[in-house]
Amino acid sequence: xxYLTARKRAxxxxxxxxGTAHHWSMTVSSVGLAFxxxxxxxxxxxxxxxxxxxxxxxxxxxxxxILTALLLVVGMRHFAMGATMMxxxxxxxxxxxxxxxxxxxxAWVVAATGLFALARMAL
Amino acid sequence: MADAKPAQPPRERPLSPHLQIYRPQxxxxxxxxxxxTGNALIFGVILAVWxxxxxxxxxxxxxxxxxxxxxxxxxxxxxxxxxxxxxHYLAGLRHLYFDAGHGLEVKTxxxxxxxxxxxxxxxxxxxxxxxQ
Numbered sequence: 001x002x003y004l005t006a007r008k009r010a011x012x013x014x015x016x017x018x019g020t021a022h023h024w025s026m027t028v029s030s031v032g033l034a035f036x037x038x039x040x041x042x043x044x045x046x047x048x049x050x051x052x053x054x055x056x057x058x059x060x061x062x063x064x065x066i067l068t069a070l071l072l073v074v075g076m077r078h079f080a081m082g083a084t085m086m087x088x089x090x091x092x093x094x095x096x097x098x099x100x101x102x103x104x105x106x107a108w109v110v111a112a113t114g115l116f117a118l119a120r121m122a123l
Numbered sequence: 124m125a126d127a128k129p130a131q132p133p134r135e136r137p138l139s140p141h142l143q144i145y146r147p148q149x150x151x152x153x154x155x156x157x158x159x160t161g162n163a164l165i166f167g168v169i170l171a172v173w174x175x176x177x178x179x180x181x182x183x184x185x186x187x188x189x190x191x192x193x194x195x196x197x198x199x200x201x202x203x204x205x206x207x208x209x210x211h212y213l214a215g216l217r218h219l220y221f222d223a224g225h226g227l228e229v230k231t232x233x234x235x236x237x238x239x240x241x242x243x244x245x246x247x248x249x250x251x252x253x254x255q
Contacts, residue, residue, distance in 0.1 A: 030219065034212065034215070037208060042250075042254060044254075045253070045254025048174075048192065048201070048254070049193050052189075055185070068175075072172070075168070079162075086158055086162055110165070110168060110169060113176055114176075116179070117172070117178065117180075120179035120180075121178065121179045
């Protein structure tokens with residue numbers, strides 16, 4: 001016998017069965033990105049077009065390196081979840097599954113590549 | 124029942140607004156632009172990360188990636204990405220405001236839509252001027 005009422009089990013979980021977890025995760029990452037993006041745009045924009053040694057020296061410094069790492073991790077998680085949401089709206093069945101797997105994988109590959117580049121320049 | 128009434132013409136069912144004949148509204152356009160800009164940003168990010176990887180690898184590889192990143196093509200991608208990120212940024216802030224239960228009256232929502240469009244163009248111009 002279930003002691004939880006049906007309402008108690010269903011409450012707040014909606015059609016996705018995960019409730020508001022996806023939405024809340026997007027909210028959290030969006031607020032994080034709201035702080036990260038403007039500063040990163042400035043640092044990246046200033047570095048773009050500079051000679052090789054200046055670029056390496058820029059991203060070897062702690063603040064630009066940590067900021068870029070955070071931007072990549074938070075940004076690529078935000079992208080993976082947002083792209084998943086878009087795919088789930090427009091594609092079905094096997095196509096949907098393959099596109100979601102591709103988008104999530106792409107996000108991790110981009111994040112890992114960027115982190116590797118940062119580690120190589122900063123360490 | 125086998126001997127039911129003769130077939131009646133199917134009753135007209137209400138149709139949902141058809142995208143091709145539905146008058147575009149600012150709120151709908153600004154909403155779909157949020158999704159388009161957010162997803163399109165992956166191209167700018169890929170170019171930026173490739174450029175970083177090249178910088179971390181060798182001066183020769185950096186020369187190749189930097190030539191692409193600072194060419195007309197790179198300028199186009201990064202300028203487009205700057206607008207996309209600022210649009211997505213403002214639309215995201217609007218989303219947080221909406222989620223808190225504010226700004227949902229039609230007039231206010233349309234004003235916020237214009238704020239996203241105009242604001243994104245202004246911020247893009249400022250960004251490009253600032254980092255030039």
